[in-house]
Amino acid sequence: MPVTNVLIAGVGGQGTILASELLAMAAMTAGYDVKQGEFHGVAQRGGSVFSHVRFGERVYSPMAPRGSVDYMLALEQLEALRYAHFVKPTGTVLVNDHRVEPIRVADERPYPENAMGFLGQQGFRVVMLDATRTALELGNYRAANAVLLGALAEFLEIPGEVWERTLEERVPTRLLELNRRAFAAGRTALTRAGGSTALPDATSSSP
Amino acid sequence: MRLMSGNEAMALGAWEAGVAFAAGYPGTPSTEVLERLAEYEEVDAHWATNEKVAFEEAMGAALGGARSMVTMKHVGLNVAADPFMVFPYAGTNAGFVVLVADDPGMYSSQNEQDSRYFAKVAKVPILEPADAAEARRFTAAAFELSERFRTPVMLRSTTRLAHTRSRVEPGERREADRQPFSRQVSQFAIPVYARFRRVELEDKLARLREFTEEFQGNVVDEGSDPIGIVTHGIPYQYVKEVCPNATVFKLGMLYPLPRRRLEEFCRRFDTVFVVEESEGFVEQELASFGIRNVIGKARFTNVGELSADLVKAGLTGAPVRPDFSTDIAILPRPPVLCAGCPHRGVFNALKKLGVLVTGDIGCYTLGCLPPYEAIHTTFCMGASIANATGFHRAGEERVVAVIGDSTFLHSGLPGLVSAVYNRVPTTMVLLDNGTTGMTGHQEHPGTGHTLKGDTAPAVNYEALIRAIGVQHVEVVDPWDLESTERAIRAGLEHSGPAAIIARRHCRLLPVEKAEQRTPYTVVLDECIVCEECMESGCPALVWEDDGPRIHDWECVGCSLCAQLCPVDAIVAAEVA
């Protein structure tokens, strides 16, 4: 049984690590071996953060090899570009339609305008989601991570009740309802954005 | 079954092994080990002022008969090197484990430093786990080993082990018996009896060399491919990812190495690959055993962190797939000081004054980046004040040392005492944000709280600094730009050493986050597009085509940008 590789990328403070912890916990509960490796610099002061979640029968490396990621979740567009070389040629990229301008240190090039088009040209299946706006409508822009995670859940064979239990276990009580709703919104947003279940390689493994 | 990081698993393993006392000083990626240990009721755990103090406290507890642990990042061992080198001469009483976390790739460190060499110099055994489950087991094994040979044991971790979560099956705690201390001065008063102990240390090492041949954590995975690899820790995972069918000698004990078993293993293959992260420590040991048929650092870099991709490249010559940065502008995203960070006001003043600034380690190290570029040197914790003294001696007249509160208590104070003693007119700016910010907000002796959450006496910096002989001491609010600049200027003008204490809490502390503040806003009609406000470097302030905007959800109302605006076009949102 092949290992499923997921990469989650974002900017410090966007909840990249929490999203990957939730996914890793859900995968463990669903019976898989799991590794979740997180990569960030000094206490995440607005820098780039990414995390790999790998699950299957037996997982070794905490980081998926380049060109092997099945699903990339990007909470920000520039961060999607930064880690796109990890995605496999037929991989899926779920991108939050959101930009965070980086602080400039000796690099005056403009923020890339055509990030999504570029990713599409590489052959990836690109799905754009307005996760931050959806989360804002639900009450807090910080729940964008749960929206993307809900969209990812549509591709994976992790049962709904496992997700529900994982959210309950890991998310602080005062934020639970918000995250539940954001997660559910992500699931339906994906179906609206073009669906997933029809994809032949969408689910490459089962417990 | 639980999902745990290597750090959580090491804390669990120590708790299960009956650890009674643990001390440490924060440092990524080691910090959570002590934070997690402190959550266990049975464990007495606390932050010490620095790693040397933490080491000596835990060492004292181990001599006193309690299983003890000390935690630090790799550079912390430099600070604790003195006791680390001498304690093995005496040997411990109860189990004593030194957790040292290296940071290959320098995710949050000023250097790459392979701690295995330190252990070899000190003649201390090293255990290194390869995942969280092993981290739990090896921590317990380290305590056993320590008591069996009466030696400190280094538990070596790396960023990847510390920060990777995987499955762990927790066990129960077994209380360890207290071992009463016997007052044999010949054993514990080293300087007088060192010559005897020196010989014993070699005997102990000889016995450890026998032990490592039997140690269960040194294992060979027999494979079907005719390829032999010696590896350890996290690199083992990369090796298994890339060639699951190779025959792999996985070292769990990195010093001393099981020489006979390695000789036997290497005889089985024409060529053996040694895959290790950081320096070629194992490779060099093998060479010293006279084993010649190995390939190591020639194929696997000693710079940065390894990966499955780099291991594959080293084994097969396959190129590593590049990222897309040659095709599209993947702009770098350096870390920034938070909106409302109190450090910002100090950098603004320093930039205006144009003085030479010696820096130190903490969030404020970011003051060396644009738009401030107001820190000119940074090396290691505590260096700022002593470096400033040196610059004065070299003829530089206007020098300011900038240091955080945690860093000042860690190792800055002796530098200030020396400056006073030697009549050096150094001006120090103490950034008192009430926390150890950079490593994730740990308490320290100046905060009034302990690691366990109890209240504690807080250092009175003004009284302390006056007591050592600094006559010019002034406290300012760094959100007040004018006063901050004036205070630093007055410090520079003072003929002797001067201390400016810039006091305001870190914005990320819970007390501050809970406070509702009015965000600021730009009145575009008034704005003259001079970009002065951008000098604040605040992430809540963004430049759009027609002028600046303030993200109201990020702005905490520090008013810094408003103070910088020459035409009062930035105002509190309720006024607008």
Ligand SMILES: Cc1ncc(C[n+]2csc(CCOP(=O)(O)OP(=O)(O)O)c2C)c(N)n1
């Ligand atoms: C010897 C050593 N120990 C630990 C660290 C990790 N570390 C980096 S900065 C820092 C302390 C920062 O606290 P403070 O001086 O209060 O500044 P702040 O980050 O709050 O601005 C620590 C512990 C280190 N770099 N070197």
